Amino acid sequence: MSHPTRTARHERSGPERVLIALAFVLSALVLVVPVALIFAFALREGFGTYFANILEPNTRHAIWLTVLTALIVVPINMVFGICAAWAVTRFRFPGRNLLITIIEIPFSVSPIVAGVIYLFLYGGQGLLGPTLQGAGIQLMFTVTAIFLVSLFVTAPFVARELIPLMSQQGSEDEEAALSLGANGWQMFWHVTLPNIRWALLYGAVLCNARVMGEFGAVSVVSGSIRGQTNTLPLQISQLFNDFNVTGAFAASSTLAFIALVTLILKALLEGRGWR
Amino acid sequence: MAATASKRRSRHLLPGFGLTLGVTMLYLGIIVVLPLVAMLIKTTSLGWDELWRILTSNRSMAAYRITFGSAFFAMLFNGVFGLLLAWVLVRYEFPGKRFLDALVDLPFALPTAVAGLTLVTLFSNNGWYGQILNPLGLTVNYTQVGIVIAMAFTSVPFVVRTVQPVLEEVQVDLEEAARTLGATRWQVFARVIWPTIMPAFVAGCVLSFARSLGEFGAVVFIAGNLPGMTEIVSLLIYIRLDEYNYSAAAALASVLLVAAFLTLLLTNLLQAWQLRYMERSK
Numbered sequence: 258m259s260h261p262t263r264t265a266r267h268e269r270s271g272p273e274r275v276l277i278a279l280a281f282v283l284s285a286l287v288l289v290v291p292v293a294l295i296f297a298f299a300l301r302e303g304f305g306t307y308f309a310n311i312l313e314p315n316t317r318h319a320i321w322l323t324v325l326t327a328l329i330v331v332p333i334n335m336v337f338g339i340c341a342a343w344a345v346t347r348f349r350f351p352g353r354n355l356l357i358t359i360i361e362i363p364f365s366v367s368p369i370v371a372g373v374i375y376l377f378l379y380g381g382q383g384l385l386g387p388t389l390q391g392a393g394i395q396l397m398f399t400v401t402a403i404f405l406v407s408l409f410v411t412a413p414f415v416a417r418e419l420i421p422l423m424s425q426q427g428s429e430d431e432e433a434a435l436s437l438g439a440n441g442w443q444m445f446w447h448v449t450l451p452n453i454r455w456a457l458l459y460g461a462v463l464c465n466a467r468v469m470g471e472f473g474a475v476s477v478v479s480g481s482i483r484g485q486t487n488t489l490p491l492q493i494s495q496l497f498n499d500f501n502v503t504g505a506f507a508a509s510s511t512l513a514f515i516a517l518v519t520l521i522l523k524a525l526l527e528g529r530g531w532r
Numbered sequence: 533m534a535a536t537a538s539k540r541r542s543r544h545l546l547p548g549f550g551l552t553l554g555v556t557m558l559y560l561g562i563i564v565v566l567p568l569v570a571m572l573i574k575t576t577s578l579g580w581d582e583l584w585r586i587l588t589s590n591r592s593m594a595a596y597r598i599t600f601g602s603a604f605f606a607m608l609f610n611g612v613f614g615l616l617l618a619w620v621l622v623r624y625e626f627p628g629k630r631f632l633d634a635l636v637d638l639p640f641a642l643p644t645a646v647a648g649l650t651l652v653t654l655f656s657n658n659g660w661y662g663q664i665l666n667p668l669g670l671t672v673n674y675t676q677v678g679i680v681i682a683m684a685f686t687s688v689p690f691v692v693r694t695v696q697p698v699l700e701e702v703q704v705d706l707e708e709a710a711r712t713l714g715a716t717r718w719q720v721f722a723r724v725i726w727p728t729i730m731p732a733f734v735a736g737c738v739l740s741f742a743r744s745l746g747e748f749g750a751v752v753f754i755a756g757n758l759p760g761m762t763e764i765v766s767l768l769i770y771i772r773l774d775e776y777n778y779s780a781a782a783a784l785a786s787v788l789l790v791a792a793f794l795t796l797l798l799t800n801l802l803q804a805w806q807l808r809y810m811e812r813s814k
Binding site for chain 2: 272273276277279281283285287288289290291292294295296298305332336337339340341343344345347348350358359360361362363364365366367368369373374376377378380382383384385405408413425428431432435436440441444445463466469470471472473477489490491494495502505506507508512513516517519520521523
């Protein structure tokens with residue numbers, strides 16, 4: 258909501274010019290230069306080295322594992338987000354506010370702590386770890402642990418977008434569909450889903466960015482075994498520790514590219530009136 | 533009575549209550565609540581003496597000081613930078629505004645490990661920023677300044693995104709009334725605009741602080757990680773895990789968890805305050 262009448266008639270004042278200039282200069286120094294540096298360093302030894310770095314087996318495996326994690330985690334948290342939003346916005350029941358608070362919890366748990374709580378559940382000294390190990394199931398330091406901790410970290414992303422939208426939209430459309438004879442699934446596919454699709458996509462885009470970039474939580478539970486349980490952020494860290502800076506930036510450039518795509522999608526979705 | 537009856541009817545009109553609530557509770561139970569309970573059991577099994585000994589050891593105390601202190605300075609930077617960005621984005625029209633608006637979210641979209649790698653390279657001796665700053669005696673890498681910078685970078689969007697919507701709601705007629713009554717530009721800001729956006733601003737600062745407390749990926753790259761000097765709580769937890777000292781890791785993790793819940797409570801109270809304020813001013 259800008260103020261078109263006001264801005265149309267007024268000349269740019271001194272303070273206004275200074276503030277705009279300051280915002281641009283600071284944003285360039287804090288935000289633009291770092292992104293430029295990622296691509297500059299990734300490509301500093303030429304395209305040949307760049308692609309060799311990306312196709313290096315351990316990095317290639319890390320890319321594959323990161324994509325796989327996103328392909329598993331994002332859809333699950335989309336389904337969870339839809340279920341949670343439906344239950345919370347369409348019905349009143351005791352404990353509803355508590356449920357909303359629990360949905361938000363993962364946002365306030367820091368990455369390392371998220372890893373630690375999973376370790377104390379499934380680890381060798383954890384609550385369920387010994388029992389599961391007795392049954393021959395090892396979860397810690399496997400890709401399954403990476404999936405689980407990623408599910409935890411990004412659980413609220415879709416629900417957080419859907420809950421305010423669906424409570425604002427109300428249930429008139431859905432009630433109309435039902436009274437016209439639609440069954441529950443028809444109502445969902447033809448009424449609810451089209452109404453929430455942009456918010457759903459918005460939440461999924463943000464969820465995906467976080468899943469692919471999660472470092473702290475994954476580093477606790479993955480065991481960081483090269484070529485096995487290294488996601489891209491862990492691989493970047495190991496390449497850096499091996500003094501392979503160009504390799505680390507080549508791997509980083511893939512995630513930076515995804516971050517830029519995320520920002521563009523986010524801006525486009527916001528332009529569609531969502532948010 | 534009639535109202536309750538109609539409420540009850542509408543509650544049962546829509547399908548899927550059992551299914552969606554069941555899925556939600558089962559999922560939250562397995563993914564969110566169970567691990568937290570496991571952590572709680574682990575921490576309480578330590579006993580008070582052991583817990584107290586771990587939490588008050590010199591190394592832990594130094595880690596709190598560094599973590600909370602750095603998060604505080606990062607918050608100060610983001611308070612100023614965030615308010616500036618929110619102001620410029622809401623109040624002015626200029627070319628490149630949409631680009632700037634989209635750019636604000638970069639720190640949330642960019643993985644923290646990538647941010648850490650990038651910052652440590654920028655501020656290294658022959659890095660783009662380091663080669664200017666280091667001759668001036670300003671060393672960033674492997675000092676607490678580096679921690680502050682990493683924390684500040686990763687939490688840029690909070691203040692902007694909390695202040696922006698509230699600033700958009702500030703009533704222009706109130707401002708114009710103040711101006712016609714002879715108030716200066718600064719007086720209008722201090723007496724009309726600031727009181728309205730202040731709760732949101734504080735909430736944004738608290739969120740930024742909370743995020744910085746737990747930041748790990750960006751910080752470990754740039755901090756140097758010297759015990760007592762540049763070792764943050766998250767890193768100390770990680771080191772204790774590596775040493776198989778799970779009791780210490782559990783105790784320290786509970787400190788971060790409690791801090792996180794307190795800030796969550798605080799931001800909820802601030803949001804309630806903001807809502808009351810907005811209602812009253814309408």
